[in-house]
Amino acid sequence: MGLRARLAGASALALAVLAAGPAAAQAYRNPDLPVDQRAADLVRRMTITEKAAQMQNEAPGIERLGVLPYDYWNEALHGVARAGEATVFPQAIGMAATFDRDLFYAEGQVIATEGRAKYNQAQRDRNYGRYYGLTFWSPNINIFRDPRWGRGQETLGEDPYLTGTLATEFITGLQGDDPHYLKAIATPKHYAVHSGPEPLRHGFNVDPSERDLAETYLPAFRRTIVDGKAESLMCAYNAVFGTAACANSRLLQDILRKDWGFAGFVTSDCGAIDDITTGHHNTATNAEGAALAVKAGTDTGCDFKDEMLDLPEAVEEGYLSEADMDVALERLFAARIRLGMFDPPERVPFSTIPISENHSAAHQQLALRAARESIVLLKNDGLLPLDKTDTKIAVIGPSATSLIALEGNYNGTPTTPMRPLDAMETVFGADRVAYAQGAPFVAELPVAVPRTAFPGGLTANFYNSADFSGPVVATRTVKEIDTNWAGIDPAPGVDRKTFSVRWAGMIAVPAAGDYLFQLETRRGCDAGGSETYTIRIEGASDQAFSASCDERETKRAPMRVHFDDARPRAFTLELAHQSARAGDITFTWQAPVAALRDQAIAAAADADTIVAFVGLNAWLEGEEMPLEVPGFDGGDRTSIALPQAQRDLLDALEATGKPVVIVLQSGSAVALGENGRKASAILEAWYPGERGGQAIAEVLRGTVNPSGRLPVTFYASTDQLPPFTDYAMANRTYRYFDGKPEYAFGHGLSYTQFAYSDLKPDAASVVAGDGQTVRVTVRNTGARAGDEVAQLYLATPGRAGTPTRSLKGYERVHLAPGEAKTVQFTLAPRDLAFADAKGVMRTSAGNYQLWIGGGQPDTGAPGIGGSFRVTGDKALPN
Structure with missing residues (x-):
């Protein structure tokens, strides 16, 4: 039974209504009283059923007390995430490569300002949904102990000192320096000893040595709590010493609260309360598991199965007392009081931040600065910078125009992203740049159809209906269909919830052969909605797909088309969308890999220099995903080598005898091996955020001098690594590794x-x-x-x-x-x-x-x- 159904009659969605009775009797509404006294006063007025509901991330309103609904779940890994337009900084691992404390503090300030702007607007709109609160579940400060971990891109690297000091600046900037109110709340995660494997995380136990625990796994958390004064913390999925992290009294009581003096609140990772029983088998029932978590020190759960709603039953069974619940609730409401949620707006200095402060020009410039500082020059035989005015450049590779390779994961929506190819044409001149995709990221998966397949571009006509009825409300010319509309209008005047769009133009393949086409739509279809699309290619049968959002995992067979030649053909793609929000929209193909490679060699024929944009993306490495292809498993990697299709591309490019610059975009170490040894220069650009393409082009041109440093070791091969499941630090990271890496932690060249x-x-x-x-x-x-x-x-x-x-x-x-x-x-x-x-x-x-x-x-x-x-x-x- 869902949260709202179980609470029917106990609470209602609330408006900003004050509780009945004289204000003097409502201590929790008196801004002049101590915060702890106010929180205790509010909690004592609640029923036990109301208390349980308030201990879930999606806390409902309590109308009689004037408590508005609130969802603790918000994300800000490298900018405010999942709430529409926002400044998108480089992915966290790229931010770490800056080794810049001041930049991290400024990033935290930007996130807090944009988060407040969104929160203020959401309150005016009575929008109490997820991703519009002020409790951000960032930063991720787990130690990136093994490059195979897909979520390592979210961390600040493999070193406890670097991680802790940068995270502390981020937290300080985000929470602000007002003496009475928090601008926002930071949540270091995932506490503790957590870094994959992703497919095992819900039942995995770690028994670290006491030395590794103290020397490696805890110092960054200690620093963010003791020095950074983080107001919240997230406990991890895994178990430590046999007890689930979110029910682990040693971690949450003895170390966190007693040793470090933490007085804030702890949230579980999503589903981790359920894992106490079903994954780690520490308890027999969810009621016992929820009780064990609360008594250990977990105050609120990110619950997919309403686990915290079992707490009244747990009290009745004697697993915990109502007083134990009160302790947790007082911490939660103390935080909301410090955020100003129960005070007159005029008392709260951040309540007037307007939505116009979101994604401001100054914030975009800071994202550009971050991207510039994050780029690491790994190798240079003197070819860079490319500052000769007559140099002809072939831009080759799948990440040259890829949006996801800019964004990383846990990201906001970049409304004006600068892709590398566009930036190269701007910086060097379009007449000096030739382009070809050259290869997919991996041969087994589709990749965005490149702009070279659409001679003359595509015209996109938008309608404010789900059936192409009514007038065209917007028209755009686009180079490819690879965009992110999450939380934004697809075009000015277009309703993001109900719209249809028709892309039309010509499509031309690089060579005769069989091609598979598909429209991939991700993260933008909510329960109760639907999406429909139709692909039409001249000479081929149409492919139509329609499904409700509840069926969005339905297998979509790709459209198979045989081309007898490479002449352009008429092309139309129609998409109809009905849902609360849109998401990522990418028209993909699986093309003959040899044809893509041959096209790249032809594009490089007249070039003086080849710049190869290769690497990974957040659809390959990331959090717990259903992906099993060679080199990848469930979000993690099984090999740190560049995928084979891209290695074959580099082999062909280097065989031309022309100098090759490799621009690597990834969230972790990628071993380039012989391809790296043959390359004239190598840049590591990470997932560089909305202005990443501009920063890369500027570094290649020499108008920006590279200055990033590696926050992780780039090992020479997977063979140098201990087993992924081994959490012992022996022979891991630069501090204990006894081999020769491809590039060392801290490495980075300059001009x-x-x-x-x-x-x-x-x-x-x-x-x-x-x-x-x-x-x-x-x-x-x-x-x-x-x-x-x-x-x-x-x-x-x-x-x-x-x-x-x-x-x-x-x-x-x-x-x-x-x-x-x-x-x-x-x-x-x-x-x-x-x-x-x-x-x-x-x-x-x-x-x-x-x-x-x-x-x-x-x-x-x-x-x-x-x-x-x-x-x-x-x-x-x-």
């Missing part, structure tokens, strides 16, 4: 050169428990201005079990040619501590080795070494 000198620790010897300050001079010794990312690594040679080295400081510094600056690093006592075998963070006597440089020592990066001594021994508090 200029830097040198380091005058490394000076403040003290030659420090007492255990004290900190240390280190200074170094960084100089730009090249001819171009550029940003250097100075990285401080610390090592304790000879100490068993400690990392080979650990990042303990970083600073991005801009230098003109010949300019030098002194950079200061302040090492806190905890930065000098390492975990012992019992998991105690301890500073011990010995020699501490320092390295400060543009990357790790022994990788060819410029830098300088030094040392200092520590005397004594001191265990730090948990």
Whole structure:
């Protein structure tokens, strides 16, 4: 039985109605009283049935108390997600490649402003739905311990220090600095020891060593709670030491609340309460599972099966007390009070942020800055930058025009995305750029039909009806059918809920052969709606598809068309949509791979340089998806090599003898092997967000000097990795890996050169428990201005079990040619501590080795070494 049905008569959808009775008696509505007192007053007025309902993410209104409906579920991984138009920053892993604290703080501020703008407008519209609240389930700070994890793209990399410090800035920017009110609430996730495999996550148990737990898996969470003051936290799907993370008293009580002093609220991951019983078998019934979670410290559930509604039964059975529920509820309502939800709007400084602040020009410029800083120059034999004015360029590859390869996952809707090909034509001149798709991402799956297949483009006519009746309300000319209409009008004047669109033009295939066509529509069909489409290609039978949104998983057989030749044919695609929102719309094909490759070689014939846009996308790697093709499994990867179809494309391009620049777009490490060794230059561009194409073209042209650094190790092959299910840190990440990677954590080149000198620790010897300050001079010794990312690594040679080295400081510094600056690093006592075998963070006597440089020592990066001594021994508090 659903939430609303079970609560019929107990609560109703509420308007902004004050509870009956004198205001003086309603302490929870008095802004001058302490928050905890107000929350307790409100909770004591609720029935136990109402209390249970308020402990689900979709909390209904309580009209008699003036409590409006509220959904705690909102997303902001790299911009406000899933609520229509928003600024789309590079995917989180790309943001981490910036090594830029200030940028993360600014990103958090933008997200809070846009989130408030959307919330304020939603309240005016009485829209209390998911993705319009102020409790954002971000950032994802799990340690990216293995490049095969599909959700690793959502993280800030493999290093606890980098992850924790960047996430803390993001959280601080998002939550704001007002002394009385939170601008929004951040939710670090997924606590704890969580990083795949995706197909096993609902029943997987991890037994980490105490050293790995303290040294690797917990530090970023500790920093975001203790230093970042995050107001919320999400517990994970998996179990730790045999107990589900969302029912784990050691994690949620002993460590989180007692050791770290966390006073906020904990939400479960979606369905994780059910997993306590059905996945981990810690309890016999959902009522027991929900009770165990609440007593352990989980305050609200993201529930697909209304698990928290079983709490009254759990109280009746004696599994927990109503007082246990009250503790959780008081935390939840304290958060809503701090957000200003029970106070007059004039008291809340963020209540007047208008919707016009969403996706502002300034926010778009920040996304462009982020994309520029995120790009990592992995290799350059001197070919880049491509600053010769007469250079002819062949742009080849499936990601050159792919929208999903810009977006990543958990994203907002980019209304003006800059695809790489468009940016290359703008920056270099359309007359100097030739293009061909060259290959699909993987041979087994379709890819967007490229613009080369639509000579002259397509005309799209829109109607405000689901049957093409009435007048044409908008007309657009498009280059391809690969768009995202989630939460936006498909065109000005078009009703996003009920519309039809007809694309018409000519279609031309690269060579004779059999082709499979299909319209893929994702994330845009809600219960009760429907979608219909018809594909018409001259000389072939039409294909029509119609289904209700409740049947959206219905298998859609592709349209098979045999072409005897490559002459253009008339083409029409009609789509009728009736649903609360639209989503991703992509017209795809499975073309003969050899034909695509031959077309690419022909496009490169007159070029001086080939720029190959290859990699992955968020339909291949991501969260728990029904995908099994070679190299991929359920969202994860089984191989870190570039997919075979793209390797074959690179082989053919490199065989031409022309210089090849590889632009890699991915959410994780991709091993390029021989193709990388043959390439003249390699850029890692991640999933770079709405302005990513512009940033890539500017870096290739040289108007932007690349400055990103790898936040993960790029291993040479899958063979170098331990088993994916092994959570021991031995031989994982740069801190413990004993092999030779393709590219090291922290690596990144520039178009200029830097040198380091005058490394000076403040003290030659420090007492255990004290900190240390280190200074170094960084100089730009090249001819171009550029940003250097100075990285401080610390090592304790000879100490068993400690990392080979650990990042303990970083600073991005801009230098003109010949300019030098002194950079200061302040090492806190905890930065000098390492975990012992019992998991105690301890500073011990010995020699501490320092390295400060543009990357790790022994990788060819410029830098300088030094040392200092520590005397004594001191265990730090948990």
